[in-house]
Amino acid sequence: MTFFSHLECSVPCGAPRLDPRAVHHLCSCGAPLVARYDLERARAWRRETLAGREPNMWRYREMLPLFDGESPITLGEGFTPLFHAKALGATLGLDRLFIKDESLNPTNSFKARGQAAAITRAKYLGAKTIALPTAGNAGNAAAAYSAAAGLECEVFIPKDAKQPFVDECRLYGANVTLVDGLITDAGRMAAEKGGPLGWYDVSTLKEPYRIEGKKTMAYELAEQMDWEWPDWIVYPTGGGTGMVGMWKAFDEIERLGWVKPGRRPKMVTVQAEHCAPIVRAFDEGAERAQPWENAATIADGLRVPRAIGDFLILRAIRESGGTAVAASDREMVEGMLAIGKQAGVSAAPEGGAALVAIQKLAAAGSIKPRDRVVLFNTGGALKYLDVLHS
Numbered sequence: 312m313t314f315f316s317h318l319e320c321s322v323p324c325g326a327p328r329l330d331p332r333a334v335h336h337l338c339s340c341g342a343p344l345v346a347r348y349d350l351e352r353a354r355a356w357r358r359e360t361l362a363g364r365e366p367n368m369w370r371y372r373e374m375l376p377l378f379d380g381e382s383p384i385t386l387g388e389g390f391t392p393l394f395h396a397k398a399l400g401a402t403l404g405l406d407r408l409f410i411k412d413e414s415l416n417p418t419n420s421f422k423a424r425g426q427a428a429a430i431t432r433a434k435y436l437g438a439k440t441i442a443l444p445t446a447g448n449a450g451n452a453a454a455a456y457s458a459a460a461g462l463e464c465e466v467f468i469p470k471d472a473k474q475p476f477v478d479e480c481r482l483y484g485a486n487v488t489l490v491d492g493l494i495t496d497a498g499r500m501a502a503e504k505g506g507p508l509g510w511y512d513v514s515t516l517k518e519p520y521r522i523e524g525k526k527t528m529a530y531e532l533a534e535q536m537d538w539e540w541p542d543w544i545v546y547p548t549g550g551g552t553g554m555v556g557m558w559k560a561f562d563e564i565e566r567l568g569w570v571k572p573g574r575r576p577k578m579v580t581v582q583a584e585h586c587a588p589i590v591r592a593f594d595e596g597a598e599r600a601q602p603w604e605n606a607a608t609i610a611d612g613l614r615v616p617r618a619i620g621d622f623l624i625l626r627a628i629r630e631s632g633g634t635a636v637a638a639s640d641r642e643m644v645e646g647m648l649a650i651g652k653q654a655g656v657s658a659a660p661e662g663g664a665a666l667v668a669i670q671k672l673a674a675a676g677s678i679k680p681r682d683r684v685v686l687f688n689t690g691g692a693l694k695y696l697d698v699l700h701s
């Protein structure tokens with residue numbers, strides 16, 4: 312039984328609710344749309360019913376955008392392990408450092424969750440061709456789920472993206488367009504080309520369902536930590552669906568009555584030193600972020616100069632009492648190596664960046680030795696191994 316009921320503006324701007332049985336991308340005001348559930352009815356759903364369900368993100372299907380009688384397009388995404396990284400924590404003076412290892416998802420990153428949800432809906436809404444701009448991982452995930460769904464996929468990727476990302480899109484049969492510019496330029500091109508052709512755009516936050524897939528990270532964390540939130544969640548942030556999705560899930564999980572309300576984790580956004588629009592806006596106390604000029608970093612997932620959901624990310628950081636931290640490329644590589652050596656986990660530069668942020672916050676005394684800290688390793692190292700030689 313699903314509790315999925317409608318779509319509404321994320322601001323909210325006052326526009327009427329929308330029927331999710333039709334295609335919707337952005338709100339008429341230009342802001343992202345979000346999926347809403349009948350939380351009154353959902354309160355009768357007991358967390359005990361999760362025991363024995365399959366270990367993937369669809370174990371929370373009542374709170375996902377799936378109507379009764381539908382089956383998800385799935386490659387087994389989600390329910391990734393949460394490790395207690397004792398040796399790595401000890402190097403930072405932390406007793407309770409955990410790694411949520413998203414590298415174990417299909418196509419090696421947490422992007423699988425978002426695309427599984429978005430492409431499942433696209434398929435039921437009658438889409439024929441999926442299109443998106445990507446820095447790499449989102450394109451790989453979209454290509455894989457499009458293939459699983461029997462849909463065409465058009466990927467627009469900056470021409471200086473690492474070769475493994477381009478090759479992997481082609482592996483799943485996607486059509487790849489190399490773009491002279493950044494992900495924002497690729498997005499413009501995808502929209503211009505795909506609009507007239509009726510392509511279904513799954514750009515970050517330009518459709519409402521990728522957030523729904525990403526929010527399952529918070530449902531899993533709650534379940535894996537025995538329904539008690541950690542003190543800190545440290546998350547490498549580009550377009551922000553991970554942060555925004557988890558923040559949305561905290562609210563839902565509280566309202567389901569599955570955790571005690573009020574004491575949520577502090578959310579830490581981590582960005583790259585030379586592409587840190589959210590960090591800058593947070594430091595300036597701004598509600599929206601200014602686009603970052605000349606964005607550059609080895610962490611492809613963080614090379615996002617402008618995020619359409621910037622105000623939602625900033626809201627989540629501030630309401631949680633969290634913060635925003637930048638890491639240099641060199642620090643990220645050191646972080647990757649430390650995670651590899653001390654924990655045996657394959658970390659993308661983005662995961663390395665999260666460790667750098669934890670180091671900085673522990674050294675500053677913000678994170679205390681007994682705090683429960685969750686490092687999100689959003690992707691694996693394999694597609695980025697060249698950074699170890701640069």
Ligand SMILES: *Cc1c(COP(=O)(O)O)cnc(C)c1O
Pocket residue numbers: 420422448449515547548549550551552553554612613659661662689690691
């Ligand atoms: C996309 C990506 C990110 C950033 O995620 P957002 O949800 O866009 O903020 C972080 N890490 C990796 C490995 C990514 O692929």
